[in-house]
Amino acid sequence: MATEKVVPNRQILLKDYVSGFPKETDMVLTSTTTSSKVPPGSGAVLLKNIYLSCDPYMRGRMSKPISQNYADSFVPGSVIYGYGVAKVVDSEHPDLKAGDLVWGITGWEEFSLVSNPRRLLKIKHTDVPLSYYTGILGMPGLTAYVGFHEICSPKKGETVYVSAASGAVGQLVGQFAKLMGCYVVGSAGSKEKVDLLKNKFGFDDAFNYKEEHDLNAALKRCFPEGIDIYFENVGGRMLDAVLLNMKVHGRIAVCGLISQYNLHEQEGVHNLFCVITKRIRMQGFIEPDHKHLYPQFLELAVQYIREGKIVYVEDIAEGLENAPSALIGLFSGRNVGKQVVRIAHE
């Protein structure tokens, strides 16, 4: 058994609460040290972090605490945290031992002492990229799965529209919908992403929303008969255009509103009358409510990956020092696919 030593530990801290678009300088890289051993009797686990996940919901944690958020705010001056993949260095938890690979909530730092290891999941399947546990096999994967299969009540042959469709969640929603036999159209913010949607993920059609001056017209072109299911990642004027193009008894799974996260005042949505005339069901959801479905989802998703039925595109930044830039890139759509940061080699 290795003896205790003090190891250097670089960390990303939140400087202060953020208002408006976050900047790299809202976060700071610092150097500290940590013990290589878990405090005796603590029941804690010490992790060496390998992959950090950049997710849009983290923007909410950078704001001053408000009662309407669903995630606690980060603490200014403290380490940023989020989903990640890590290797156990030392453990006082009976189910985890040194060398185990885990995923769950961890710090944006080289080493994290996790005092509540029940929230870490041991990684069993390692024939797939480990980074996938921040994406298709992690929170975004389950989000796409429950959002589409549980919230959208999809049926074969229905028309499905996905916004932010090349992102961590969107690319999966589109592929799940194709596997179910739906007609799927996605939108994204660049030609490269639109090509991915059509040629890599198998969407039936796709468009670059930045090149459409009239979103309503774009949706009418893609869905002359209307939209049965909208998987909402964007909000604002996109939602307004979608409402005009929904079919009667359509369903909208409200997963995210990324167009709104950095605005001081939310854009108004003006076409809610369509909710009545078309008897639309809009349903908000968050993945933690559906954690009980994770085991079955994991087996299914791993099978799909092995069989090549689903592919997953990641955008991997290298180095902890590049994590802030990777995170804020989400809000300008710089990432192509799921944004991950690799901070150590496996």
Add this chain to the structure above:
Amino acid sequence: MATEKVVPNRQILLKDYVSGFPKETDMVLTSTTTSSKVPPGSGAVLLKNIYLSCDPYMRGRMSKPISQNYADSFVPGSVIYGYGVAKVVDSEHPDLKAGDLVWGITGWEEFSLVSNPRRLLKIKHTDVPLSYYTGILGMPGLTAYVGFHEICSPKKGETVYVSAASGAVGQLVGQFAKLMGCYVVGSAGSKEKVDLLKNKFGFDDAFNYKEEHDLNAALKRCFPEGIDIYFENVGGRMLDAVLLNMKVHGRIAVCGLISQYNLHEQEGVHNLFCVITKRIRMQGFIEPDHKHLYPQFLELAVQYIREGKIVYVEDIAEGLENAPSALIGLFSGRNVGKQVVRIAHE
């Protein structure tokens, strides 16, 4: 058998499509004549109209046809139509005979020739006021019933908020919710209506929205623990305030958006992020989708009325010539209770 004669028939016509708030002068009273007999071989029914129903959805029919509406527009220069109660004068339909009382869609005129009598329902229960078939025992009644019981998924002990709560639908939603053991608060636009809510319909609390400069604060005062169910009749800034006060897993039945019907541009709704954070289900619905539930609803509602478990307040205008004023009064909230127009004696 009476011989055919020509009888005078006064009618209310729509002059032209309406934009903005409707005015009495958008409609016109004319005099014409009609035959007292149904054309031989037509299968039609001739009605003598008794009660006409004024309903907010009729505003949509006064506008130029748009693809997003759920009801066809009236035809300028033609008779306005809507729900009503009538007596059969002559019939070529096997199920209806002279003297039968019916309710259904009829014209705003003294006599209506109905060529598709399958859409008329024969009135069986006549120990209740006949006008109730425009309200509690008609479309608004079934709307309140399915909106609350089918769309809101209510449970005993939950908190329920109803806007436009003294109206044709709202007063029933509140009473259904009380019968189920919910805590019910309503809002309306005058002291008289608030008194009705509290003292006649048995709401637990009520407020006059016109006297609240901060709807969010009003709702926080009435629902310190938040709202499980919102029955939406109003839209706009009321919906924004409600979203801030919904509980996690709350439900919003979207029945009407009367605050928006006369606006050239709909108010924006800004707090839809709460739909995610609180996992809210917003479900639009219209009563025609649920017609199959009418027979069971009718028996239940008649029983409730006979037992005094539910009361119903109507605002009855007298005379066809006063129908236009009664209809437009809905949009300034002039009516107290369900707005009906009596144009003949039973």
